[in-house]
Amino acid sequence: MDYVFNAWYVAGWSSEFGQQLCSREMLEQHLVMFRDSKGQVVALEDRCPHRQLPLSHGKRIGDQIQCGYHGLTFDCSGRCVRVPGADNIPKTAYVDDYLVQEAHGIVWVWMGDKTLADTKDVFSLPQMNDPNWCTHHGGALHLKANYLNVAENLVDPAHVSFVHPTTLGSEASEDIGINTETDGEVITVWRWIKNASPIGFFREVGGFSANVDRWHYYHLHLPCTAVIDFGSAVVARNLQEHERDQGVRVFAVHLLTPVRAGYTIDRWVHIRNIAIDDETLSDRMDELFKIAFAEDKAILEAIEEAENRPQKRRPIRIAIDRGPIVFRRRIQALIDAELNSH
C-alpha cells in the first residue's frame, strides 16, 4: 500500500488524548501519544530503540516517557534523556517525533517531512467557526477496506441511489449525470436533482414532503478529507447554486485515516444551518448517517475481499467514474512526487 506522507491526518478526537499514553497506527506507522502538562498533544514513534518494545507499554513520568522494559526515558522531542545502568547516552538513542495540530476538537498529525508542514493546511471549513451553523462530531467508522476505495466512494455521488435508497438517495437520481472539476488540491463532483420527491434524510431533517430541488457537491481535499455538501429546497424557490445557504444545507465531513493496507478509519462530522441548538436533531442525524455508512461499509468490505482474489479481466470504467479516475490519478502523482524527492 502506498500513501501520501506529506499531509495532515486525523489521529482522533481531542477527547481521546489525555494523561494516559495511547497508541495509534496511521499509514503503517506506530505512534505513542499523550497530552503534555501544557495541554499540547505529543506524538512519538512507538518503539523503543533498544529492544523495540512499544513505548505505549511504558509509563509517563512528567512530560517524559519511560520504556516499560529497561527504563530508557524520552522527552517530548523523542530525545533519550536517561539510560539506566549506563554512563552515557548513545546518539542513536532517540525516537522520531511528529508534528501535531489540534483544531475544532480534532487532533491532526503530520506524517511526512517536517520541513514541508504548514499548519495553515490543517483542514477547516468556515462554517466550523460560524455561530449560525451547528458542527457536530459524529463517530468513527472502522472499515476493513483500503483507503483508496473508501475515498473513491466519497467522490462518487452516483452510488447513493443504489447503496442508500432509504436515506441519502432515491430512484429519481439514478440516471442523472455528474459534473467534475479540479481546483488545486480539491476535486469536486456534483449534480442537482430537480423537482423530485425528497430523500428520506431530508424528509426527517428538513421536514419536506412535497417535491424539492436537491444538490450533492462532493469535495475531495487531497489526499483524504471529503466534504459532502448536500441539501434541498422547495421547487418554487428555484434556488441557484450560490444560494444554497437559503435551503436546508448539510455538510458531511469525512476525515479518513489510512491505518494499513485493508484498514481505514473514517471519522465523520456533520454541519447544518437549521435547528442549530437542537441536540435531538443532531442525534437523529447521527442515526441516519450510521444507517447509510453501514451500507457503505458492507459494500467496501465486500470489494476489498473481491479485489484480493485473482482477477480474470480488468475492471471497466463508466461515465460516472470521472471523479474517482481523477482522484486516483492525482493521488498517484502525489505519491510518485514524494518517492522521487527522496
Place this chain on the structure above:
Amino acid sequence: MDYVFNAWYVAGWSSEFGQQLCSREMLEQHLVMFRDSKGQVVALEDRCPHRQLPLSHGKRIGDQIQCGYHGLTFDCSGRCVRVPGADNIPKTAYVDDYLVQEAHGIVWVWMGDKTLADTKDVFSLPQMNDPNWCTHHGGALHLKANYLNVAENLVDPAHVSFVHPTTLGSEASEDIGINTETDGEVITVWRWIKNASPIGFFREVGGFSANVDRWHYYHLHLPCTAVIDFGSAVVARNLQEHERDQGVRVFAVHLLTPVRAGYTIDRWVHIRNIAIDDETLSDRMDELFKIAFAEDKAILEAIEEAENRPQKRRPIRIAIDRGPIVFRRRIQALIDAELNSH
C-alpha cells in the same frame, strides 16, 4: 490447487435456490445464483465488471440482477442491460454465465468450457428413479481438507475397519485384500467379507445378528462423485455378486464440491432397498452416517494440517492404496489434458 473444470459439480440441494440471490464458491470461482421466474436456476460470475462488488450484494429485479453499488444490471446470460448515468453500454460490461442442471433435487453447475458440456453426464443412479428404492438426502459435510484427500478416502474400503469400528467396519475386515478395476471414468474398488459378524450399521438397519456375508463396492466417478454400494446377507444365502439386490443393500452417494484449496463440501445421499417408506429408518441412517462422517472429517482435517508441514520423507504406499493411486493418476491426467487444450 488444481481442478478438473470440465465437469458437473454440485452447487447445492434444489431447496437452497429460490427468489433470493445467493453466493457459492466452487473451484475457487465465485457464483451468484437464483431461481428465475420460469423456475430455472441461474448461475453467473459473482463480480460486477465495474467495481468488482459481488453481484450477490445487489438485488434481483425480475430475472435480472442489479449491482448494489452503481446499479449496473445484468440479465440471466450475464449481459449488461443497463449502466445508470451512461448513454451506452461497453462491450466489456458482462459477467460469465454457467450452465446449470437440476436432477433428483440436486443442482449441478458445469464449471468449464461450455462447448464440452453434455447434460447426459450429470450424475444419476438408476435406483434414484426406481419406486422400489428409497432415495434420501442426507446432509452436507464441510471439511477443512483438500478434495483429493476427501475423494481418496471414498475409493478406499480399507479405512473403515480402523476409522469406523462401531458403524461401518469391524476387525474382521482388517486384513482382507481389495480388488481394483477401472472402466472409463469410473474406478471401482471392492471386497467381500464372508461369514463375519455384522457391522453396527447392518445390525441396526438390517436387523442382523448372526454372521453375514458383507460387500463394499466403492465406485468413484471422476472427478468427484463416489457411490459406495455396501450390504449384507445371511451366510446361508451364499449371495453372489450379481444378486446383491437380494440382500440388504445401501448406496451412500458422496457428491464432492471442491470449494478452494483446503476446503471441500461433501453432500451425501443414501439409497436403500428395504423399508423404503420408513422415515424413521431414514433418520436413523442419517445419524449413523453422521457418526461415521465425523470420524472421516477428524482424520482428513488432521492430515490436511500435517501435509502443510515440512516433510522429512516421501509418504510410503502400501497394497490397499491401489484405488487412491489410480484416482490420483487419472485426476492428474484430466487436469493436464485441460491445461494442454488451452
Place this chain on the structure above:
Amino acid sequence: MDYVFNAWYVAGWSSEFGQQLCSREMLEQHLVMFRDSKGQVVALEDRCPHRQLPLSHGKRIGDQIQCGYHGLTFDCSGRCVRVPGADNIPKTAYVDDYLVQEAHGIVWVWMGDKTLADTKDVFSLPQMNDPNWCTHHGGALHLKANYLNVAENLVDPAHVSFVHPTTLGSEASEDIGINTETDGEVITVWRWIKNASPIGFFREVGGFSANVDRWHYYHLHLPCTAVIDFGSAVVARNLQEHERDQGVRVFAVHLLTPVRAGYTIDRWVHIRNIAIDDETLSDRMDELFKIAFAEDKAILEAIEEAENRPQKRRPIRIAIDRGPIVFRRRIQALIDAELNSH
C-alpha cells in the same frame, strides 16, 4: 527460526504422561508420547509414514500405536510391525523415535543426533535432591514470543526494576551495574543491591521490612534453561557471596521449550530454603510469580509483534545488554556448529 537440536528439552511434567497418547510440538517437530507398560515415557514422530495422519489420532494397543486411518502399527522404537492387508512391511515404514529422560518430575526429550546424547546433561540442581530445600512445580507460561527473546529476558537482571516494580524489583536497583561471566555452557549475570528497602516478594516470603542486602544471579544454561538465584538478608549480617544459603534464598528455574517461531512454553519451578514444609507459602509464591511472569509475557508478546514490523533502524545496545549479547552469540555458535556438522 533456528534451534539448537542437540540438547534436552522439556516435554512436560511427569504427571502429563500416562496411558493415553498425547501430542507435543517442540522445535517445530511433532511428537506422539505416552507412558509404556514399564512406566517409561516413549516419544515418537507424530506422523504415520503412509498417509501422514498424526499417530496421536490413533490408539494404543499394548506398547504399540495403531494408526487411526489404516491400522499401520508401530512399536516403541518406531518400527512398523504391521501393515493390514499387505504381505510384507516396507523398509521405509518407520517413524523416528526420540530419547526420553525423566527426573524430578520433569520429562525431557533429546531433539537432536542420538549418538551425541548424554543423560548426565539432563538439567538438575543439587538443591532438588536436598531435604533442606523445598522444590515446587509452578506452572507453564505460554508466550506468543520467540524463545530467544524469552531466554534473553532470563539473563537480564536489569529489567526487573521496570517490569516487576511490585514483586521482584524496585527503584533502588535501577542504576546498578551488572557483572557477566561465562563458564562452559553457563552464562552468569549478577548484581547485589546493598542496603535497600526489601522488594515486595521478600517482604512477603522473607518477612523483611527493614533494609536488606539483595542479590540476583541469573545463570543461563545453554540453550534454554535459566536458574535465577535471588535472595535477601538483613544488612547487619553483611552476607558474602558464598554465604547466600544463610539468607532467604530462592531459585526460580525456567525450563524453556521453543515450540515454533513465535511460540514458547516456559515451565517454571521454584526452590527455597525457608519454611520448606509450608504449602501455603508455596502457593503464595506461585501467585507472586504469576503476577511477575504475566508482566514479562505482556512485554515479550508486544516485542514479538513489533519485531515483525518493518524496521527503520537497527536496535541500539546498552551497558546492561552484556548477558543477552553473550547469549545470542553463543546460541548462534551452537546452531552454526550443528549445521556445519551435517
